[in-house]
Ligand SMILES: NC(=O)C1=CN([C@@H]2O[C@H](COP(=O)(O)OP(=O)(O)OC[C@H]3O[C@@H](n4cnc5c(N)ncnc54)[C@H](OP(=O)(O)O)[C@@H]3O)[C@@H](O)[C@H]2O)C=CC1
């Protein structure tokens with residue numbers, strides 16, 4: 001029998017990753033009455049946050065007043081009462097390994113990246129548990145653009161941990177006047193919702209970029225939602241979780257808003273402006289990296305993910321948009337909920 005984790009007393013929050021999302025979460029934590037300490041690897045970002053009170057590279061135009069502070073010292077961030085990982089999904093193993101020996105045993109570590117690990121096909125919470133066993137893993141996900149959160153616009157997310165009491169405590173640590181976390185104990189469902197919606201946002205962008213019409217976009221989003229549920233359930237998550245914020249909520253946001261980097265990349269693919277995967281020097285497009293990993297996971301589990309397969313093929317430049325659409329429409333007829 002497992003024992004509930006003791007609820008953490010959270011005054012300080014270490015945020016590992018000085019990008020748009022890490023910076024926005026630092027502001028959310030400050031508004032929640034906690035002291036955020038943002039670790040960034042880039043000295044210029046740390047100096048800009050501490051002296052000019054902004055993050056010009058990743059979140060320009062947003063004022064970062066105290067108590068937001070930044071550091072280059074990972075030990076300082078790791079020593080906080082709660083730690084958030086906010087670097088891209090594919091860096092999770094390396095960053096968590098670097099943190100591992102610096103954490104106090106039992107420190108909650110909140111994953112906020114959205115993706116599956118390439119190569120292993122593992123969920124990020126599993127990667128964290130493997131490389132940083134001293135951490136208590138939690139996941140924060142849901143419809144939340146960094147710019148919206150940073151500006152204090154109303155936002156709701158899900159915080160999941162295996163122990164619901166821990167999820168409640170972590171949710172409370174982030175809760176502020178405009179940032180509303182809901183607690184869940186379905187770590188798998190919440191992770192899959194965040195990871196796969198990026199892939200499906202690319203698909204929705206392709207439909208828009210190719211000018212296929214609002215009806216096609218609605219059909220795509222409905223079938224995309226079915227894929228979210230199928231994969232989450234096959235991996236051990238609960239279907240109802242995907243009807244929530246990390247699932248339907250984030251799918252709605254990123255399959256319809258041009259603020260989404262994944263959706264915007266899909267539009268470029270649909271318009272024929274991008275033929276292969278995004279360049280590392282451009283904006284982060286997590287769905288392009290997640291698509292082939294999701295396909296591999298689905299094939300291993302015998303789950304049918306035709307939209308995800310189509311995105312993987314497009315991103316890898318193996319097919320054209322017209323070939324993908326013809327292939328999807330030519331699939332044998334089936335029952336809707338089979
Ligand atoms: N932006 C958003 O609206 C949201 C993003 N997310 C998720 O958060 C994650 C991060 O996205 P976001 O912040 O937007 O991305 P950004 O591109 O804005 O920032 C990424 C940050 O990670 C840093 N970084 C990259 N690789 C490493 C590494 N190996 N070690 C340490 N730091 C590293 C970068 O450092 P450097 O500046 O030095 O390159 C940069 O500070 C993604 O998984 C995304 O899906 C989730 C919800 C909302």
Ligand SMILES: O=C(CO)COP(=O)(O)O
Nearest residue numbers: 142143144145260261262
């Ligand atoms: O996850 C996000 C909002 O919930 C951000 O989406 P993009 O990474 O597509 O910009």
